[in-house]
Amino acid sequence: MKNKYAAKASCILLALFFGQVNANALDIVRVDPPNWWVGMHSKTVQLSIYAKDISSYQISSSEDKVTIVRTDKTENKNYLFVTLAIDPALSTETVFLNFKKLGASTVRYPYTIAKRTAGSSARKGFDNSDLIYLITPDRFANGDPSNDHIAAMGDRLDRSAEFSRHGGDLKGIVQNLGYLKSLGVTQLWLNPVLENKQPNSSYHGYAITDHYQVDPRYGDNALYKQLATQAKLHGIGLIIDLIPNHIGHKHWWMKDLPSDDWINFNNTFSATNHMRESIQDPYAVEADKQQFTDGWFVATMPDLNQRNPLLANYLIQNAIWWIETAQLSGIRIDTWSYSDKQFLSQWSDRILAEYPQLNMVGEEWSTTPSIIAYWQKGASNSDNYVSNLPSLFDFPLQASIAPALKEEESWNSGLIKLYKAVASDSIYPNANALTIFADNHDMSRLMTQVDGDADLNKMALTLIATLRGTPQIFYGAEIAMQHPGTESHGAIRADFPGGWADDEVNAFTGKNLNIDQSQTLDYVRKLFNWRKSASAIHQGQMRHLAPMDGIYCFTRFNSEERWLICLNKNKDAVTLPHAQLVPLVNSGKIAKHFLSQETQLLTQGLTLKARSADVYRIQ
Known part of the structure; x- marks a missing residue:
């Protein structure tokens, strides 16, 4: 797999070899996706080619089994979108794309179209037999201190600051796969690991600045693939966290946007109203709907316009590229409903066409079951909207757990809240396919929700292990991590004890854990390892x-x-x-x-x- 710099260098070297470099030579900065595969369900791939004045060039293919079926230009002459049709009979991996314009030498660009991994389309996604373990990579384990400080990335390491980088990385996760297996973990969901070249608070990963590169503070693309491979050897699948709704304001696009309509609200910050209800509201005015979907979260997260078909293709292919490259077992989709809803149908439909058994879970943060149900595959919606999303996070259930356990019992408080959440299952097209959880990276940890009560914490974990749906726990839940006295996300996403060489407490080895931590760890191990073979818990x-x-x-x-x-x-x-x-x-x-x-x-x-x-x- 070539990165953007290697591809650029290859292009220049080939031009030199053919004696075609001159003052007017084409300098291709990047091509996305950087490679593709023969044998995909869709026989075409759209290349986004970025180079100065590229739109003035004609393009042809050196291979008769790879044909150019269309080219698309935008207002920006530095982009050319080229759609290739790939014959399944293609046997060569390297195809040369020829770029030619009047008065300039022809440039031959090598593009890799590899053979697809056998059985790739039949991969099995996560399901109710799994336990998903959520990790914020910067806060889990520092396996490679050499990547802690990278001058070009800006946001520096400072473990004393809640919102700075702390040094966790992919190697730290690889080194502790045995520990995760001992917990009964069978799926890993990592908060985004792609490049976040933001000036500050980039550790959470949700402000992508390059869709095709792992952030160097975590490692690189090769290490991400290694993580997936090593995890599989431990019986653990890898779920990628993707964000089709927005990017970081330091994304490389932002210096030279591909088109005038690439970013919503004409590339000017206009905040979303967060009125997710407007999408289903029969009385909503269009302005409210538009402000919800097109509005930005914050000024540093430009909102993408997925109604642009070139951008829609880019995002869809990016998801497929990562699945195929790293042999992934699923996708978690951030801020699901904030994207254009017709795009979301197309996005999920095309991914599932390539991987029919893959699972995908969307984040729709609402405690109203009907709002969750609207987005699930099989929903019979009053506006005839068709969704293809198999799973969503069960926020209504999550919101009921801590109150059910903490509140005094009455006709409308205590356990009745949990009962009502489960009793609402008839609203969903498939309640069994929901992903259930007690906490995650965006809310108070479970132990804090139950006011540090170890018994209530144990009850909640038991519910997550035994109710319908696919269970997900947040790193540290197994040792009852908590953050009393603060709701700061930096504290919620605290460093996992033992992930750094000088940690006095080490959860990986059990060193210096207190009694609540030790007992919770022992219980989680027993609970979720028992669950692996309890078939009635999975689908009963x-x-x-x-x-x-x-x-x-x-x-x-x-x-x-x-x-x-x-x-x-x-x-x-x-x-x-x-x-x-x-x-x-x-x-x-x-x-x-x-x-x-x-x-x-x-x-x-x-x-x-x-x-x-x-x-x-x-x-």
């Missing part, structure tokens, strides 16, 4: 009893097994009578605890420990 049916007196019980079952999960918020042990449990256990006689293997005879009732969440195999 569910039944639950309405909560009563601080107790909530539900069952997950299929033809092979039945699990009973019970939460007891009370300060004392409670024995549930057999008659109350019959709707959940049917004819089951014995409840065997999933960890201790201790059994209880259900005809004598089921005794729940105080302030507990326990799982039982019903036999």
